[in-house]
Amino acid sequence: xxxxxxxxxxxxxxxxxxxxxxxxxxxxxxxxxxxxxxxxxxxxxxxxxxxxxxxxxxxxxxxxxxxxxxxxxxxxxxxxxxxxxxxxxxxxxxxxxxxxxxxxxxxxxxxxxxxxxxxxxxxxxxxxxxxxxxxxxxxxxxxxxxxxxxxxxxxxxxxxxxxxxxxxxxxxxxxxxxxxxxxxxxxxxxxxxxxxxxxxxxxxxxxxxxxxxxxxxxxxxxxxxxxxxxxxxxxxxxxxxxxxxxxxxxxxxxxxxxxxxxxxxxxxxxxxxxxxxxxxxxxxxxxxxxxxxxxxxxxxxxxxxxxxxxxxxxxxxxxxxxxxxxxxxxxxxxxxxxxxxxxxxxxxxxxxxxxxxxxxxxxxxxxxxxxxxxxxxxxxx
Numbered sequence: 001x002x003x004x005x006x007x008x009x010x011x012x013x014x015x016x017x018x019x020x021x022x023x024x025x026x027x028x029x030x031x032x033x034x035x036x037x038x039x040x041x042x043x044x045x046x047x048x049x050x051x052x053x054x055x056x057x058x059x060x061x062x063x064x065x066x067x068x069x070x071x072x073x074x075x076x077x078x079x080x081x082x083x084x085x086x087x088x089x090x091x092x093x094x095x096x097x098x099x100x101x102x103x104x105x106x107x108x109x110x111x112x113x114x115x116x117x118x119x120x121x122x123x124x125x126x127x128x129x130x131x132x133x134x135x136x137x138x139x140x141x142x143x144x145x146x147x148x149x150x151x152x153x154x155x156x157x158x159x160x161x162x163x164x165x166x167x168x169x170x171x172x173x174x175x176x177x178x179x180x181x182x183x184x185x186x187x188x189x190x191x192x193x194x195x196x197x198x199x200x201x202x203x204x205x206x207x208x209x210x211x212x213x214x215x216x217x218x219x220x221x222x223x224x225x226x227x228x229x230x231x232x233x234x235x236x237x238x239x240x241x242x243x244x245x246x247x248x249x250x251x252x253x254x255x256x257x258x259x260x261x262x263x264x265x266x267x268x269x270x271x272x273x274x275x276x277x278x279x280x281x282x283x284x285x286x287x288x289x290x291x292x293x294x295x296x297x298x299x300x301x302x303x304x305x306x307x308x309x310x311x312x313x314x315x316x317x318x319x320x321x322x323x324x325x326x327x328x329x330x331x332x333x334x335x336x337x338x339x340x341x342x343x344x345x346x347x348x349x350x351x352x353x354x355x356x357x358x359x360x361x362x363x364x365x366x367x368x369x370x371x372x373x374x375x376x377x378x379x380x381x
Contacts, residue, residue, distance in 0.1 A: 009331045012253055012365060015272040015354035017342050019250040021361045024054060027213045027245060028061040034212060034219055038226035040237040043085055045208045046072045048242020048339050052079035053368045054358065058245070064104070066240040070095050073102045085205070085240065087130060087171060089151060091117055100125050107171040107205065109151075111158055118166060128169025128205065129154060131197075135189030136174040138209075140284060143176045156193040163200045170198060173207025177243050180222035183210065187229065203236040204229070210239055213247040243339045251291070252277070252337035252354060256330045257309065266304045267316070268326050272334075273308030275315040276348045280340050287317060291333040294321040302326065310349040347376040 012018065035042040044058055044065040052075055058065075059080055067073040067084040076084040083104040091099065091113060100106060100121055107128045108114040114129060121127050132153035136146035145152040153172065174186055183206070191198065198204060206226075212219055230237045254272040261267075274281050281288055289295060297303045298321040305318030326332075345353050353371040360366060 008365065009253060009333070012357065013355045013367065013370065014253050014255040014331065015270075015277065016253045016367075017250060017337060017354050017356045018253060018359055018365075019051060019054065019246070019338050019357070020359045021054070021057065022359075023249040024057060024246065025361070027247060027249060028058065030213055030219070031241070031244060032061040034223055034226075035239075038223045038237075039230060040226050040239060042239045042241065044080075044245055045240045045242035046075060047343065048208065049246040050075060050343050051246075051338070051356070053356075055079040062245075067103075070099055070102075073099060077102050085238070096120060105169065105203075105205075107169065110154055114167065118164075122166035126168050126203070127166055128171045128201075128203065129159070129167060130171040130173070131156070131159070131190070131194055133172055133174060133186065133190040133193055135186055137178060137182050137185070138174070138176045140176075142283060144174075146174055159194075159197065161196065163197055168202040169205060170194060170201045170203075171205040171207065173205075173209065173240075175207065175209025177211045177214075178209050179211065179214075180218050180225060183222070184225055187225065198233045198235070201233065201235050203238060204233065205238045205240065208240050208242045210241045211244050211247065212241070213244045246339035248336050250336075250338040250359075252334040252341070254332050254334065256326055256328055256332065259304070259326060259328060262305075265319075266302070267307050267318075268304040268332075269307045269309060270332065271309060272354060273310045273315055273348070273351050274306075274317050275308055275310055275312050276346045276351050277308075277354055278334070278337070278341050279344050279346070281317060282314070288337070289335040290320055291335055292322070293332075297321050306332070310351055312349070347379060350376050352376070 031042050044062050046065055046067050064082050065076045065080050067076050067086050068088055073084040085105040086103040087107040089109045096117055103125050106121055106125045107130050109130050130153040132155050134146055136144050138144040141147050226237055254270045256268050257271050258269040297319045301321040302325040303319050303321045305316055308315035353375055355367055356369040357367045
């Protein structure tokens with residue numbers, strides 16, 4: 001975490017997501033080096049990072065973005081200044097023409113969707129089909145698109161032997177924060193089932209989950225895979241990572257509001273919520289890292305279970321140890337909270353949304369968005 005930022009926490013609203021601009025640029029530079037070396041196109045996945053106030057910076061390195069709803073498409077149009085690469089599991093008839101008008105590429109989730117909408121899409125947008133290679137190493141079923149009964153993508157038996165006129169692309173997405181060796185095994189499964197169709201395609205979208213900005217990721221191996229695939233099938237290759245863009249670029253600042261003894265367990269209640277502001281910690285699940293704390297309880301050190309401020313009994317996370325006892329008013333800083341976490345926030349129980357700020361490259365802090373009653377009210381009727 002930026003040292004100056006940590007020293008100035010008392011000047012920052014709480015709770016607040018803080019993006020560090022220099023770290024975002026560092027990630028984008030690495031990603032750009034991969035796309036240039038491999039001769040591929042890497043675009044931003046809005047489902048993982050939709051902070052449009054920094055889209056001008058993203059646009060310096062990435063040429064486009066992928067969207068999975070009309071609202072995301074409009075955000076791409078308005079703040080990236082380009083048409084979207086669009087994939088929606090099922091298109092709405094009343095939205096479809098606007099989706100096409102605002103998109104450069106359109107992926108259909110099923111053969112049914114292709115047959116239903118193809119006549120309204122061919123000639124207006126580059127069309128593709130999402131496929132299910134029936135191979136994924138994602139351990140959590142909620143994030144695994146290849147589990148039996150998955151609704152995401154067509155299996156090989158559902159597709160013809162020849163891509164019809166107007167269907168130009170193959171799209172798969174089976175990774176989730178994986179490395180390039182997982183991708184290599186995935187490509188083996190993809191090619192074994194869809195190799196004939198890959199030779200017919202003009203472009204192949206590798207989806208997201210390529211965590212190339214994580215420490216230890218072998219980018220040279222990734223570049224080799226991408227280059228070999230692109231040359232073998234003579235196709236344009238696209239990747240659309242979500243986590244990799246904003247990986248380790250910022251934090252969520254919170255404040256201790258109360259400390260109680262709950263049947264022998266010390267509980268610190270925060271001004272943020274795991275259920276409303278960090279739901280991915282409960283979905284995945286994973287235990288977020290808190291700066292200047294011990295991730296697991298340490299004998300002899302002050303230890304606390306952390307509670308959110310909603311009335312949901314399960315709105316808690318624990319346990320963490322600290323070098324000294326917590327006090328009401330102390331700041332706790334959750335690390336790596338910018339990708340996915342920010343886009344999933346809700347106003348459940350009427351809790352206020354965290355502010356959003358940027359720690360600029362000139363070491364100045366800027367609040368770019370604050371929320372109040374209207375943000376809660378506008379989601380209701």
